Amino acid sequence: MLTLEKRSEPSQLWTALTPVLAVLLTMIAGGFLFIILGKDPFLALRIMFWDPLFDEMFGAYFRPQLLVKAGPLILIALGLSLGFKAGIWNIGAEGQYIIGAVCGAAVALAFYPTESLFIFPLMILAGGLGGWMWAMIPALLRTKFNTNEILVSLMLVYVAEQILNTLAIGLLRNPDGNGFPGSRNLQDYYSASNMEIWAGTGAHWGVVLALGFAVGFYILMNQHLLGFQTKLTGQSPRAAKFSGINPNLLIVVCLGLSGMLAGLAGIFEVSGPSGQITIGFNVGYGFTAIIVAFLGRLHPIGIVLAGLLMALTYIGGELAQMQLALPAAAIQAFQGMLLFFLLALDVFSNYKLSFKFGKVS
Amino acid sequence: MDTSTISPALLIASLIIASTPIMLAAIGELVVERAGVLNLGVEGMMITGAICGFAVSVETGSPTLGVLASILGGAALSLIFAILTQFFLANQVASGLALTLFGLGFSALIGKGYTGIKPPDLGSPNLGFLTEIPFFGTTLFEHDYLVYVAFGIILAVSLFLKYTRQGLILRAVGEDHSSAHALGYKVVRVRILAILFGGGCAGLGGAYISLIRVPQWAEGMTHGAGWIALAIVVFASWKPLRILFGAWLFGGLTVLQLNLQAAGVTKINFGIFEIPLQVQYLTMAPYLITILVLVLISARALSNTPGSLGKSFHVSD
Numbered sequence: 001m002l003t004l005e006k007r008s009e010p011s012q013l014w015t016a017l018t019p020v021l022a023v024l025l026t027m028i029a030g031g032f033l034f035i036i037l038g039k040d041p042f043l044a045l046r047i048m049f050w051d052p053l054f055d056e057m058f059g060a061y062f063r064p065q066l067l068v069k070a071g072p073l074i075l076i077a078l079g080l081s082l083g084f085k086a087g088i089w090n091i092g093a094e095g096q097y098i099i100g101a102v103c104g105a106a107v108a109l110a111f112y113p114t115e116s117l118f119i120f121p122l123m124i125l126a127g128g129l130g131g132w133m134w135a136m137i138p139a140l141l142r143t144k145f146n147t148n149e150i151l152v153s154l155m156l157v158y159v160a161e162q163i164l165n166t167l168a169i170g171l172l173r174n175p176d177g178n179g180f181p182g183s184r185n186l187q188d189y190y191s192a193s194n195m196e197i198w199a200g201t202g203a204h205w206g207v208v209l210a211l212g213f214a215v216g217f218y219i220l221m222n223q224h225l226l227g228f229q230t231k232l233t234g235q236s237p238r239a240a241k242f243s244g245i246n247p248n249l250l251i252v253v254c255l256g257l258s259g260m261l262a263g264l265a266g267i268f269e270v271s272g273p274s275g276q277i278t279i280g281f282n283v284g285y286g287f288t289a290i291i292v293a294f295l296g297r298l299h300p301i302g303i304v305l306a307g308l309l310m311a312l313t314y315i316g317g318e319l320a321q322m323q324l325a326l327p328a329a330a331i332q333a334f335q336g337m338l339l340f341f342l343l344a345l346d347v348f349s350n351y352k353l354s355f356k357f358g359k360v361s
Numbered sequence: 362m363d364t365s366t367i368s369p370a371l372l373i374a375s376l377i378i379a380s381t382p383i384m385l386a387a388i389g390e391l392v393v394e395r396a397g398v399l400n401l402g403v404e405g406m407m408i409t410g411a412i413c414g415f416a417v418s419v420e421t422g423s424p425t426l427g428v429l430a431s432i433l434g435g436a437a438l439s440l441i442f443a444i445l446t447q448f449f450l451a452n453q454v455a456s457g458l459a460l461t462l463f464g465l466g467f468s469a470l471i472g473k474g475y476t477g478i479k480p481p482d483l484g485s486p487n488l489g490f491l492t493e494i495p496f497f498g499t500t501l502f503e504h505d506y507l508v509y510v511a512f513g514i515i516l517a518v519s520l521f522l523k524y525t526r527q528g529l530i531l532r533a534v535g536e537d538h539s540s541a542h543a544l545g546y547k548v549v550r551v552r553i554l555a556i557l558f559g560g561g562c563a564g565l566g567g568a569y570i571s572l573i574r575v576p577q578w579a580e581g582m583t584h585g586a587g588w589i590a591l592a593i594v595v596f597a598s599w600k601p602l603r604i605l606f607g608a609w610l611f612g613g614l615t616v617l618q619l620n621l622q623a624a625g626v627t628k629i630n631f632g633i634f635e636i637p638l639q640v641q642y643l644t645m646a647p648y649l650i651t652i653l654v655l656v657l658i659s660a661r662a663l664s665n666t667p668g669s670l671g672k673s674f675h676v677s678d
Binding site for chain 1: 401405441444445449450451452454455456458459460461462463464465466467468469470473580581585588591592595639641642644645648649651652655656659675
């Protein structure tokens, strides 16, 4: 009889090993999925995971895309990881991302066409503040009225999407755009454009900031009291309370920080790779970042690696869409599967599998 | 404002249609949560049910088989959740999210060839003279079978939880799994059955959207209905009959919004001031009101929350 025995300490080996195993299992299961769909599994997997980086023809276009896509994912996932550790579930990062983008772009567009060095930092600040503000809604409702932050943050995603649509055809619409929805392109506005720093790498200021935050979070988690407090609250809310941690303050800090990072990701995206506020400008980074946070084991270095891998599935998915006529959502099925395997394998970090004969409790 | 084009009887009839999918999904999730499990994958199970029901109806030409397939599809997806959370003791929030992501992607993969097709009609029972009653005939007695099935399920769940031994066991497992285990109840088995029931209901709710309400297949066509169903469970403070009112409230808001749009109402006049009424504001209204309702009831609902909600159970704990 197989039984699970609880480990006294989570296994370090399994914690590190599970993401790798999960990726392998996803590839195998994905291969079977492709067979069912009538596609050659080896070709499909090569197109999704190998060609975007190493193919002679596509590589040059897709390689920079890796950092472009990984940047926002890492930025958002870092913020989420802090709350997830403490059992605070912000799953509305997508909404905070949208509001950050909208607020930042609004500030930049208000200055158009003035050129000044101050516009860029001001715009970024507004983006971060916008995301923070949007996350403060579930935070305050949770602390004041004990309202479930999962549902509120999620409902606010739909609200944010509608605000985005209203602004894209209303207040922020490009006055010279012949009535088409969408704002002015910030890439054409020098003072507000978030350009590639090194040509051909895809690295813009958002990517640099994401990596900077990863280092910052590493220090925060290991050296700072806040890191300890989030871990303790996640493992035992009662013990955390007795040790003098203010749970409400922790909720506000965790949600606020994750909202701010999502907002920053939004404004870097809208002023860089995507360029303008349009209907449906958001592509689901806020949701994928949840997987990134888990896949990265809620650990800053893990999140950077997981962000890169998820970015690869995005661009691989794009390539597969073009070459194999797979629907765009196929990639979501892949990402969901990856999370399934990861969560299932996770049990071995906390429990030991053992054979037992005779009576089982 | 000109609302003369909106007929109250038709409005209520379409309210019932609009509320049925979320009602089905919510009653399923209620049972799951009463057993102490939080499954955030309702949206994923709904959309899977929607495509399974749609594809099977189209392929076989039988809407009945389609409805059965949707229940099986939703339950099959929830089985993944059950295995993850009950055997592998995975975090329920993360597993539920994975389920939603997977369901959305998987349904899009299957549904690729099914856009733009009309599914076979499920038909409605002929309730004879009842349909002749003015007003109530149109509002209550001219619906398809599934509307009545949904009402039946809600009533059955309410009676089951209140008056049967099995219902009592289910609630015990949800309130305090350690005590239920000590009393000799099979916590994991009860929870798996509850999760499967929830998945079946969500799948059926999804099929209602793709087979009757729309009726067509489109990627991501549930548009967050699963999340609203989750909110309704909290709104109902985990009481089955209150699911009805929650679902009607949200169904009503959706219908009102669509009708106001169709009637071309562009502003609401409050005498001294006017509120411009854009499509976007109307679309976001149900979500904002969900939040408002959640806030209003959350302080009170706390006492009703199943004690073991969202916690993993393992005998060694």
